[in-house]
Amino acid sequence: MQDHEVRKIVAEVLAEQQRLHNANVDNETLRTISTILTSFGIEEEDRIELRADFQHLRRWRKASEQVSSYGLKAAVTILVSGIAGAIWLGIKTRLGQ
Structure with missing residues (x-):
């Protein structure tokens, strides 16, 4: 094997490890956020209603400021x-x- 081939293989392995690490971090982040929201009594199925509530609060705040x-x-x-x-x-x- 030549030097550039070894470098290419090492780069591919490192890139794959980085992708796997990012996927694990994303999964852990989603799980943590889901756990926190559940501890506040917000179920994952209520996301649409929660978003509507936040939109309503934003409209209320803007109207109050106006x-x-x-x-x-x-x-x-x-x-x-x-x-x-x-x-x-x-x-x-x-x-x-």
């Missing part, structure tokens, strides 16, 4: 309008004397 933003804008608008009205009333009163 209401908060609009509420702040409304408060600033009311404050500025009140100040502008008071200034206008003051000017009219001064000019009317």
Whole structure:
């Protein structure tokens, strides 16, 4: 065997070992996540419902943030309008004397 053939075989063996290791890590990760979710009372069959729940929570959060933003804008608008009205009333009163 020549040197480049040995290197090729070693590289193939190492690549296969890496693939097997990654597959084992993936399987262990999935099993761990499944165990954690099951300990929280979330069964694997409930994934669709869980996803829908998270989507609903996200919509609720975004709507809440939007209401908060609009509420702040409304408060600033009311404050500025009140100040502008008071200034206008003051000017009219001064000019009317």
